[in-house]
Amino acid sequence: MGGTFYGVLMNILKVLAQRLSYALALLIAVLVLNFTMINLAPGDVVDTIAADMGGASAELMEQIHTEYGLDKPIIVQLGNYVWRVLQFDLGHSYFYNRPVTEMIFERLPATLLLVFSAQIFALILGILLGVFAAIRPNGILSHIVTLFALFGYAAPVFWTGILLLIAFSLNIPLFPVAGMRDVTIDGGFFPQALSVAHHLVLPMLSLGSIFIALYSRLCRASMLEVLGSDYIRTAKAKGLSPRDVTLKHGLKNALPPVVTLAGLQFSAVISGAVLVESVFSWPGLGQLALTSILARDTPTILGILFFSALVVIIGNLLTDLALRLIDPRIRKST
């Protein structure tokens, strides 16, 4: 057992080192590309600051341009920016006038909570539905699952969100309409956590709804393929119970493609979070991203993209590790 454990650990460390070097290159590319793209569009943050104030004078706008160094050539601005980031300084938000890192760390937990819970919820429900649908591929349940899943996938996530709000905040008032916690609750950790969980349900459902479809469809297909293979027939012939055959032999082998897809979908979950956060006023990175994109607040946008890239990289890494845990073949091959 010790030898295998050591082997797995070395293997994981090797993968980590390789991934980290890719990640660094990717992060710098993210910054440079996005900086260039943002600056290609006409207008800048000074226009939105002026709009936010209900109009401004030419002198004031010029003054803000100089203060933020926006009067310098783009290439100089880009150089300054990358140099600062290499010193672990993401700069100051033009719009909120606060350190970008501080704002991001304030909001990162909310987004992570939403993204991970939606992802886990979608995976569990998707796999369950997929398995049920695969047991009787032409049964009525299978069709219902397909219909339900396609609906979730096809409907725009903000629309699903508003429908859920109308159903479960207005018609059957079970859940709050917006925010992350009830500010009138003063209790300790548990009442607070309970309040957050209460607020989390609807956003998690709407964000998860898109991915349930993906996971259940893939799980169903993968299960059908596995259930038709020889070793399943052998297992059945050995006289194992149908439950054991489906779960231990079937599901275990059908799972890797689903987990791989879940990892690939990580970036999609994060971009979905932008919309869901806006509908439910969830105070995460997505809302900050939307505000700063509309405001052309370059340092904040770049900071968020930087962190989103980081989250995607970490998510993919976790997927890789998870695959290694559930599938010994991958463990051995690298």
Added chain:
Amino acid sequence: MKTRVLTKLAMAISGAAMLCSTAMAEEPVRGGTLVTTLPQTPRHLNPAVQSGIVTGAPGAQLFAAPLRYDEDWTPQPYLAESWEWSDDGLSMTLKLVQDARFHDGEPITSEDVAFSVDTIKANHPFKTMFGVVETVETPDAHTAVLKLSQPHPALLLAMSSQLMPIIPKHIYGDGQDPKAHPRNGQDVVGSGPFKFVEFTADQQVILERNGDFFIEGRPYLDRIVYRIIKDASARAIGMENGELHMTTFENTVRNIKRMSENENLVATDEGYAAIGPINWLAFNTGSDGPLADKRVRQAIAYAVDKKFILDAIMLGLSQEAKTGIHPGSPLYYPDVNGYDLDLDKANALLDEAGYPADSSGTRFSLTIDHGNPTTKPQAEFTKASLAKIGIDVTVNSFVDFPTWANKISNHDFDMTWDTVFNWGDPVIGVHRTYDSQNIKEGVIWSNTQQYKNAEIDRIMGEAGQEIDPEKRAALYKEFQEILAEDLPVYWTNTLPYHTIYSNKVGNPPLGIWASSSPYDLVFLKE
């Protein structure tokens, strides 16, 4: 001319007037937490250096101003118990109430008033408010004298909470840049009816009762929670399920309609006259094309049916606006040409201007830009309407504000739908659109139409300095008549801003400054 106001009498009358006009015979109750909304996160909470309604709303609770206004545009005493013009109109003497204190216990003195005026003058985007204030003299701790370089009647409306918060010199006068001061958003120390508790971006602003407020017995509420909810439908659902007591500045007509049908809610458009938002179709009068000719602009106005915009697009929830001054203002002059639909006149004007239709029925082509997504229906409607008089229109949508603002402010457009705010006195928010000196490249909501009329410049110059209200109204009447003829923009309607409040709310803020007025009279019935 003296307009000396006697302290006690005025206080009694105004207090009584406010109570009678809002909630008849309803006895205010102490206590409770009012849960209301902000549609976006404010940059910070100090209105002295930041304009806009999301800073103005909590700002008006945190900071008191010299004057306050109810629904009839008459100034009322607030932090100033009296205010007096000199005979030549070149100085304004404010007497502050005794014993008023900031939230940290320091007394509010004339030094703070002088400091506030200086700070606002140097940092606030509306330069015309205090531009003519040369110095503020402080003969004693409770007297401040504003010395002006020319008579400036706009000062009266500028002395309200949205535009002239009294901020503590001992906090903001520490030499740091007031625009970026750390106390603008955290640990704010103010002079108003509510004290700062918490401000979390994208979540909430929480304020609590100032027990040491200078008006005895007020405010009535214990707390105000502003929940920051950007989605208009989510706010509407929150109002309907009772999570929210009140929401202000709602302008999505379908949500307003739905909320107004709820028997526990009251929806009203009262309270937005001073902020004064007006929708208009702007013409680039300085372009080389047909829009330089006022007959073409008039023809377009005749062809775009204002009634359709009011009834079908705004669902009857906004008012007709015939001029650049908000219909709720006492200076509004409605007896001008409103350009009601008349296609024959429109065609005749275009013929007269020398733009005959070609064989396909087209006279010329124009573009129309819109930046604000809520004006998209108007833009599409304009295209359809102008096709009827042979003008071929291309609609360009700009989702993000800076792109649109850049195009318009650099005069690279034919027509655009826009919404511009009056901000109290015409000197602050109206003159900027028509002043030939204010054609400034790159500055949105300057005179982006490039409209030039020496007569209009002259009238604005005079009206800006005319202290006599009747003479002033006469000048603005002429101003509106000339503009309605020249038509640099075609005004159609006010923005359908509504305040929606639960029937539990007593004394909702329906004065001319809506949510940017102090909530010391608001209470919750239980």
